[in-house]
Amino acid sequence: MDEDGFTGLESAIILIAFVVVGAVFSHVIISAGMGISDDAGSKVHEGLSRAGSSLVVAGSIYAVDLNDDPKIAEGILVPIRLLPGSDPVDLRMVTINLIGRNTYESIGPNDPLYTPLPTAHYFSIYSPAPPDQDPILCSGDMVTLFIRPMYLSNCKPGHSPTIEIITPGVHPIQIPLKFPASLTRYTRLS
Missing domain, CATH: 1.20.5 (Single alpha-helices involved in coiled-coils or other helix-helix interfaces)
Incomplete structure (x- = not known):
C-alpha cells in the first residue's frame, strides 16, 4: 500500500x-x-x-489661360501637399511629365523656383512663398505648382492628358486631367 x-x-x-x-x-x-x-x-x-506617394493633390486643379485665347491653356495650377510623417522633398529635384495623346513632355523646375509665372517648359512654386524661399517641402506643407508646358497640344478643350509628378525615392503621383469643351481665364479641371 x-x-x-x-x-x-x-x-x-x-x-x-x-x-x-x-x-x-x-x-x-x-x-x-x-x-x-x-x-x-x-x-x-x-x-x-x-x-505609396507621399505627395497628394490638395485641392482643385486649374487650367490657366494667359492670353485670353479660349482655344488653349498655357499653364496648369496644381496644389500639392506632403503627407504627415513623410520625408522632406526637395522641389528642385522634382520632375513633372505631361503625357498626352501624341506628346510626352518632361518639365523641370524653374530658376528661380518661387515665381508666379515660370518660363515655358518649366514649373514653379506659385504660392505660398516662404520668406526664406526654402525649396524643401516638409511633412504637412502645401504649395501650388504652376506647370507651364512648351507643347500646348495637350492643353486644348476636350483633351485628357495626365500629369506625373516624380520625386526621387518616392512612387510617382499621376493626375489625370480632363479639359472641358471651352476655357476661361481660370478653368477648373478637377
Missing part, C-alpha cells in the same frame, strides 16, 4: 514537470512570435510608405 501512494506521488511530480516545461516552451515560442510580428508590422508600414 505504501508503494501505491509513492507511485502516485512520482506520477504527480512528473506531470507537474511536464506542465512547467510546456509552459516555458510555449512562453519562448509566443515571445519569439511577438518579436517577429512586431518587426513584420514595422516592415509593412515602411514598405507602404515607400510604395
Whole structure:
C-alpha cells in the first residue's frame, strides 16, 4: 500500500514537470512570435510608405489661360501637399511629365523656383512663398505648382492628358486631367 501512494506521488511530480516545461516552451515560442510580428508590422508600414506617394493633390486643379485665347491653356495650377510623417522633398529635384495623346513632355523646375509665372517648359512654386524661399517641402506643407508646358497640344478643350509628378525615392503621383469643351481665364479641371 505504501508503494501505491509513492507511485502516485512520482506520477504527480512528473506531470507537474511536464506542465512547467510546456509552459516555458510555449512562453519562448509566443515571445519569439511577438518579436517577429512586431518587426513584420514595422516592415509593412515602411514598405507602404515607400510604395505609396507621399505627395497628394490638395485641392482643385486649374487650367490657366494667359492670353485670353479660349482655344488653349498655357499653364496648369496644381496644389500639392506632403503627407504627415513623410520625408522632406526637395522641389528642385522634382520632375513633372505631361503625357498626352501624341506628346510626352518632361518639365523641370524653374530658376528661380518661387515665381508666379515660370518660363515655358518649366514649373514653379506659385504660392505660398516662404520668406526664406526654402525649396524643401516638409511633412504637412502645401504649395501650388504652376506647370507651364512648351507643347500646348495637350492643353486644348476636350483633351485628357495626365500629369506625373516624380520625386526621387518616392512612387510617382499621376493626375489625370480632363479639359472641358471651352476655357476661361481660370478653368477648373478637377
